[in-house]
Amino acid sequence: MSLYICINLSVQATVTTELNQVLDEEEKRWMETLHIEEFQITLAKTVIQRLQVDLERSASINRSLGSRVAQCSLNGLADFLYSFQRKVEMFHEGMQSGMFGDNEDGYVSKTIALVNCCPPFRGFVQRCAQCDPSVSEDSLRRANKALDHIVQLGVRVLSERLYLHIRPFSERLVKRKWLSNTEPYEQIEALIKEHFKKYHRMDSPPYQLLVAEVHRRVVMEYLRSVMRGRIICTSMKMRKRMAGRLRDEGKQIKVLFKDLESPSCWLDGAIAHLSEIIQLEDVPSIQMEVGVLVREFPDVRKKHVSAILNIRGLTRQSERQEILNIVKDLESSEAAGGSMPTRERLLFHEVPVTSEVPCLNLGLSRVALSASACFTALRPRQRRGRKTSQETTEDGL
Structure with missing residues (x-):
């Protein structure tokens, strides 16, 4: 028994002292090498190799001792990974505050390198836990929680930095000029491809989380542009034109993220369905x-379906109500059945409807004139000549 105690104490000291020293040295190196693009660091390999020595040595003596040392290693490793999580958080906080200067390329690559430590750590944690699953449950949970947090933080940082680059072009989507100008979407796609030349250096499975989040964000921002209602179709020709643009760009988004190996193909139908509602x-x-x-x-x-009906110029209240009742009926049936979408399958809940078209109870042929009349009634009468209803509509866009 004394041998067991000595070995356990030795393993615990290794994890809590020696490995924390390795982590401190690694943190210092992060700061010193920000000017270098590196997508892999040796932290996980160094830690795992050091612990593997104790595991193999104890297992060679007998199975019981090997199980004890594995449990001790897992306990200490869970504490170590929490310390790793905190240092990663401080690194991101320092970079985002500008403490370490402007090193975007180095920051992106270092973020990927830190996330790339997580898969090998997770595999080693799982191996240690298998020695005695009932005893290891709490340490396994703590270790995985720290690793999950590091991955989620890295995914959030990278997806947000990409969004800051594509945002100016997202603002130009689904406006009147967009009907005849493919540049906004083309620029968005080009920026995504350029960023993923580096993002592809992230290992799996964290890479799948990253590309899925970017996929969701791109589709969501596209839907936000649609729901702003900056285009109102006043003819069948215009409806077909708008529906065609939505359908084409929806297909391009689908192909783009298929090439990037996104696991979130469930997102691909959203834009296509809106296109059909506008054209039918x-x-x-x-x-x-x-x-x-x-x-x-x-x-x-x-409100989402109502906004699409506004865009397609459907003004008859009876027809609108027939269509909106479909949403109401499905909402009621889901509420009665208690089925709710999981967080991973939510999309529209973050898509606000930011504009409503007034006077939609009037006939389609009178939409432009009615909108102008409603607007005029809300402002003081001016002496200068009025604009035509077509000019008023275009100014609003």
Whole structure:
């Protein structure tokens, strides 16, 4: 028994003292090498190799001793990984505050390198826990929680930095000029491809989390542009034109993220369904398409469908109500059944409807004139000549 105690104490001292020293030295190196693009660091390899020596030595004596040393290693490793998490958090806080200067390329590569430590650590943690799963449960949970946090932080940092680059072009989507100008989307796609030349250096499975988050963000921001209602279709020709642009760019997004190996193919139908709702002519077909949309994206609400009906210029209240009732009925049936979408399958809940078209109870042929009349009634009458209804609509866009 004295041998067991000595070995356990030796392992514990190794994890809490020697490995923390390795971590301190590694943290110092992060700061000194920010000007260098490196996507892999040796921290995980160094720690695992050092602990592996004790595991193999104890297992060669007998199975019971090997199990004890594995448990001791896991306990100490859980504490070590929490310290690693805290240092990663401080590194990101320092970079985002500008404490270490402007080293974007080095910051991106170092973020990926830190995340790349997590898969080998997770595999080693799992191996230690298998020696005695019932005893290891708490340490396993703490270790995985720290690793999850490091991965999530890295994914958030990288996806947000990419979004800052594409945001100016997202603001130009789904405006009147967008109908005849493909540049905004083309610039977004080019920026994503350029960033993923580096993002591809992230190991799996964290890479899948990163590309899935970028995929979700791009689709969500596209939907936000649609829901702003900056285009109102006043003819069948215009509806077909807008629906075609949505359909084409939706397909391009699908192909882009398929090439990037996104696991979130469930996102691909959202833009396509909106395109169909805008283009379809008869109410039953629109109702069917709305039903499919809501079943695939259960967080769609009446305000989202109403905004699309506004965009397509559907003004008859009776027809609008028939279509909106589909959303209401599906919401009621889901509430009764208690089924709710998981967090991973939410999309529309973060998509606000930021504009409403007034006077939609009037006929389609009078939309432009009615909108102008409603606007005029809310402002003081001016002496100079009025603009035409077409000019008023275009100014608003």
